[in-house]
Every structure is written in structure tokens, then in C-alpha cells.
Amino acid sequence: EEKRYQKALEVARQELEKASDEMKSELEEQIAQLQANLEEAERKHQRAQSMAEQTKRGHVYIISNIGSFGENIYKIGMTRRLEPMDRVNELGDASVPFTFDVHAMIHTN
Numbered sequence: 835e836e837k838r839y840q841k842a843l844e845v846a847r848q849e850l851e852k853a854s855d856e857m858k859s860e861l862e863e864q865i866a867q868l869q870a871n872l873e874e875a876e877r878k879h880q881r882a883q884s885m886a887e888q889t890k891r892g893h894v895y896i897i898s899n900i901g902s903f904g905e906n907i908y909k910i911g912m913t914r915r916l917e918p919m920d921r922v923n924e925l926g927d928a929s930v931p932f933t934f935d936v937h938a939m940i941h942t943n
Contacts, residue, residue, distance in 0.1 A: 836879060839872040893918035894940045897925070901932035908937070 846868060850861045892914040898907060913921035918939055926933045 835875045836872060839868055839875055843868045843872060889914065891943055892941075894938075894942055895922060895936065896938040897922055897934040897936050899926070899930050899932055899934050902930040909934075912942070 843865065846861055846865045850858060850865065853861055892912050894910065894912050895918060897909050897911075899909075909925075911921070915921055919936075922934055922936060
């Protein structure tokens with residue numbers, strides 16, 4: 835999308851150099867619109883790239899719940915939340931009568 839807007843912008847600028855005075859104002863408006871579209875496409879690209887990077891970051895947790903599942907039963911999971919304990923608490927609230935014991939919380943990139 836960015837390349838398409840860049841190419842259209844180049845073409846419009848070339849036409850502006852050759853255009854008569856009457857056409858220049860129309861072409862300048864077109865260039866301004868293309869420039870805005872290009873900036874929006876660049877923002878979208880940066881956001882998509884940032885989101886892709888964020889999907890790899892998070893916390894690996896190791897938890898257990900002796901009261902519900904017995905000894906030597908562990909759950910290993912990953913959460914991308916800023917507060918990883920929110921996920922652990924959510925698991926405990928919804929599915930078991932006892933809270934989970936957290937054995938490890940490891941930040942990962």
C-alpha cells in the first residue's frame with residue numbers, strides 16, 4: 835500500500851511540474867491527499883510491525899493447585915498481559931475452588 839501511494843505521489847509531482855497554472859492547484863490538493871494517505875499507510879505498517887513483535891513477548895508461568903489436582907500436577911502457560919498475575923488469578927477464579935500456587939514467573943522475549 836505504501837509503495838502504491840509513493841508511486842502515485844511521484845507521478846502527481848511530475849505532472850505538477852508540467853501543469854498549467856489552472857491545473858496546479860488541483861494537483862497540489864491531490865498531492866496533499868496522497869501524502870496524507872501515505873502517512874496513514876506508514877502508521878498502519880508500523881503498528882502491524884509493533885503488534886507482531888509484541889506477540890512474542892510475555893511471561894511464562896508455572897503454577898499448581900494441590901487442593902484441586904493433587905501433588906506433582908503443574909500447569910505451564912504463557913500470557914502476553916502486562917500484569918501476568920491477572921491471568922493466574924483468572925484461571926483460579928473460573929475453574930477451581932482453590933487459588934493456584936505460583937512456582938515461577940519468567941519474562942520472555
